[in-house]
Amino acid sequence: MSESAEQTFPVDDDLGVALLLADAADKISLARFRALDLEISTKPDLTPVSDADLAVEDELRALLSGLRPDDAVHGEERADSGDSSRRWVIDPIDGTKNYVRGVPVWATLIALMDGPDVVAAVVSAPALGRRWWAGLGRGAWLRVVGGHAAPLHVSAVADLADASLSCSSLGGWYDLGLGERFVALSRQIWRTRGFGDFWSYMLVAEGAVDLAAEPDLELHDMAACSLVVTEAGGRFSNLNGEDGPVGRSAVASNGLLHEAVLAHFS
Template sequence: MSSPSPALAYRLEAARAVVHDASRLAMSMRPPPGGPVATQKSAQDWLTETDGAVEAFIASRMKTLFPEDGFQGEEGGVARSGQLRWVVDPIDGTSNYARGRSRWCVSLGLLDGDEPVAGVIEAPALNEVYTALRGAGAFLNGKPIHASPVKDPASAMIEMGWSNRVPKPVFMEKIDAIMKLGAMPRSGGSGALALADVACGRLDGYIEIVINLWDVAAALPLLAEAGARVSPFLRDGGLTGAATILAANPHIAETLSQAVNIPLA
């Protein structure tokens, strides 16, 4: 394992503090349990007041701390360009957040050019913080994490994200392939947390046919450092638009990849 860059290590620590404060802001604005407190961008695609507030908070803090770094947000797009670029999803799992549920997170990743190098994912309602830095490992609440050791697909748990941008037959085809392997399908409503679950072994795989950079930027370093296998999301268009992602533990990755016809890197 190569030694991490001191500059990147410093940025990760700063990002962890900023995300923690942003998570506290999100918790203070969290709706009570019930019907969604949000506006609907499209079918099952929600936007809350908190999304904008948290993104603006993080954007302001990161500009002050690292004015030379680029910044990209889900709501605001690319605000600044730079070799190092922060990518934020202010609330990943907005449909859960809008109903007062707990499975949502604040996600902040760092890219060096087109390479994911660091990430912070905080799920404050779950009291969990994931961090990763290239060459320094992946962690959950400060403890090292690794991809699952499960080798038998019939013992595996696979999550697949749903999107209204995916035709129903395509979605059903992939779900059917997962079930034919004997794996247990799941859907939790947060792509970033699903990928983090693959990194820490709670899931054996995750698939999303259409997903964006801000959903995965912080999780990609987690997956790499935890030993998971991942499809070439960035190479396949994820840097500039939506793309498909598959992440899995290394023991079932090839089998799952072939079953759902999504190539690995």
């Protein structure tokens, strides 16, 4: 893949469509980031949603209706549409709590699933100046603003005592009765940091950290991230060891450490 690979996918290529959608999302989300008139409301699950979340998802759905009219769409903020086995999975702004507080760690997650398989994915974090993407069997890639596309590879760390773990809030583990097990795991690991959300998984794909885990997620949180991790050579499963963006939990690793982590929750 060439240095300008991100720009060379034709629009009739599924990954090309995903990248085009990410461009459209970035324009909306960046324009509203830290806007003084940003509108924020609370969803029934008590999580925040901004006018930017809604605007991004609506724009991507509109684009897909023209580019991929026969495909289904699953998004975080709107009702599912279509019944095709090909399904676009969209998280318009992953990290909304960061977004509404002016913290630049947020991203748009876009994935295409064909049946149970994720076949194309983009994770775009414009406020960080970073975009990751992957195609099934085509590898995973990162472009930092101003730079060229570079292939991603997970780390080669093979011992938990040497590993770096990224996680979300500790409270979520305790809410599900897994807090003590998570703490026990963290005590065997060299370093634990709460980068959180999509960034944990992208850092695994980059080889910057070796493990990431979260106890309570939705499909739109995981689909895009899972393909980037696995195409970078890693493994992505739930806490029961089922591979892919399935269930309500996630463990991402370089593959070498995966079974050791799962053993803590079995």
